[in-house]
Amino acid sequence: MSGPSRDDKNLPDDATVERLRAAVRGEEPLEGGAPVDADLVWRAVSGELPPEERRAVVARVAADPAWATAWRLAHELSRAAQEVPKTETPAPGARSRRSERPAREARRFRFAWSHPAWGSVAVAALVLVVLGITLRPEVEPRLRGMDGREVTSLLPDDMALPREAFILRWSGGPDGTLWSLQLSSEDLGVTHRVETQQRAEYQVPASVLAPLPAGAKVLWQVEARLPDGRVRRSATFVNRLE
Amino acid sequence: MTISTSRRSVHLEPRQRQTPDAGPALDGELESLREALSRAVARVCPPHLVDRRDDLVQTAMMRLMELQRREPDRERWTASYLYRVAYTALVDEIRNVERRKEVGLEVVEALPEPPVAMGNPEQSARASQIARAVRDCLRKLVEDRRLAVTLYLQGHTVPEAAELLGWDGKRTENLVYRGLGALRLCLSTKGFEP
Numbered sequence: 128m129s130g131p132s133r134d135d136k137n138l139p140d141d142a143t144v145e146r147l148r149a150a151v152r153g154e155e156p157l158e159g160g161a162p163v164d165a166d167l168v169w170r171a172v173s174g175e176l177p178p179e180e181r182r183a184v185v186a187r188v189a190a191d192p193a194w195a196t197a198w199r200l201a202h203e204l205s206r207a208a209q210e211v212p213k214t215e216t217p218a219p220g221a222r223s224r225r226s227e228r229p230a231r232e233a234r235r236f237r238f239a240w241s242h243p244a245w246g247s248v249a250v251a252a253l254v255l256v257v258l259g260i261t262l263r264p265e266v267e268p269r270l271r272g273m274d275g276r277e278v279t280s281l282l283p284d285d286m287a288l289p290r291e292a293f294i295l296r297w298s299g300g301p302d303g304t305l306w307s308l309q310l311s312s313e314d315l316g317v318t319h320r321v322e323t324q325q326r327a328e329y330q331v332p333a334s335v336l337a338p339l340p341a342g343a344k345v346l347w348q349v350e351a352r353l354p355d356g357r358v359r360r361s362a363t364f365v366n367r368l369e
Numbered sequence: 370m371t372i373s374t375s376r377r378s379v380h381l382e383p384r385q386r387q388t389p390d391a392g393p394a395l396d397g398e399l400e401s402l403r404e405a406l407s408r409a410v411a412r413v414c415p416p417h418l419v420d421r422r423d424d425l426v427q428t429a430m431m432r433l434m435e436l437q438r439r440e441p442d443r444e445r446w447t448a449s450y451l452y453r454v455a456y457t458a459l460v461d462e463i464r465n466v467e468r469r470k471e472v473g474l475e476v477v478e479a480l481p482e483p484p485v486a487m488g489n490p491e492q493s494a495r496a497s498q499i500a501r502a503v504r505d506c507l508r509k510l511v512e513d514r515r516l517a518v519t520l521y522l523q524g525h526t527v528p529e530a531a532e533l534l535g536w537d538g539k540r541t542e543n544l545v546y547r548g549l550g551a552l553r554l555c556l557s558t559k560g561f562e563p
């Protein structure tokens with residue numbers, strides 16, 4: 128950096144700047160600091176926000192080490208994202224798009240993969256029905272180590288809810304459990320978080336949902352803080368706006 | 370599928386029906402993203418999270434895969450979208466790690482918390498003191514200087530800082546320059562000669 132008055136003895140040299148940067152990187156988070164709005168930070172770093180809003184975020188970065196960590200991560204990752212060649216986008220399905228198999232063969236493979244052994248499935252389903260067991264079309268990923276309990280949504284997956292009564296309900300914790308909930312739109316344009324509430328339900332304010340169009344997906348996840356201090360986190364559930 | 374990291378072991382029950390497009394599990398297609406996450410975490414995370422780096426990356430990848438599974442529209446999964454989702458998951462997990470002292474949900478093998486400080490404890494304490502002093506001194510700077518110096522200390526170049534702040538490059542350079550001088554003076558009054 129070439130400054131206007133290099134002879135100023137108060138100016139730190141490059142090595143000192145690096146030490147200052149290292150010290151800043153090493154700072155521990157503040158007690159009771161405001162939660163980091165990751166989406167806001169990302170939009171600031173990537174230039175999506177207007178300059179005055181970017182400056183407001185930088186002011187938070189100056190004041191709070193947690194925001195500073197989030198800023199540095201966003202800087203690194205947004206730069207890494209820009210370096211990914213468009214042809215190498217690591218998207219699901221990219222493998223099939225890159226494949227040189229004829230489309231017909233690919234369809235056959237997909238069919239065979241998704242419909243294995245129909246006869247066996249039918250027999251198994253019949254047995255389960257006879258036993259009074261409901262076979263769900265998909266089994267959610269499940270994390271072991273939950274003492275047989277899991278946090279589950281009480282709403283059907285993908286169920287549409289009215290904007291004015293977007294009430295999320297779940298189960299899975301004993302009395303005394305404290306819940307936090309976070310939700311986001313698919314594009315992360317809308318994020319919302321509620322901390323430490325006692326009821327296993329939450330009505331999302333209409334103002335939070337206002338930017339979203341009808342039919343938009345809302346992804347939500349709850350975290351349980353159990354009376355014994357342990358923490359459980361649910362899978363991500365999806366519901367829609369009516 | 371069992372995923373092992375240095376401190377925990379997580380087991381995901383396989384889905385009963387899986388299609389090839391439902392989201393590959395930790396295969397080569399997401400490897401570049403994982404590597405980018407690992408690099409970013411290694412470069413910018415505070416030392417007190419050093420023992421959690423693998424966990425942070427792993428959790429972010431798992432959240433990403435979970436979201437992939439629920440997103441039928443493949444066209445949305447551009448690189449920038451993937452990185453953005455991974456970033457959000459990473460920040461969220463860092464917040465969780467900072468917040469909880471308890472053994473988390475995913476931990477199967479209860480291990481004692483390792484020490485969080487790296488290297489010499491005296492050096493760590495000293496670095497922490499300097500960091501607090503820097504933040505305190507930043508607060509005392511005129512706002513424009515504070516913002517410019519903040520970005521500079523976060524690793525941005527002057528042109529990057531100028532672009533982010535929406536200011537002219539020359540002005541930003543001047544602000545960084547003057548701000549660093551003022552910062553050093555402030556630190557010296559606090560007894561720090563960084």
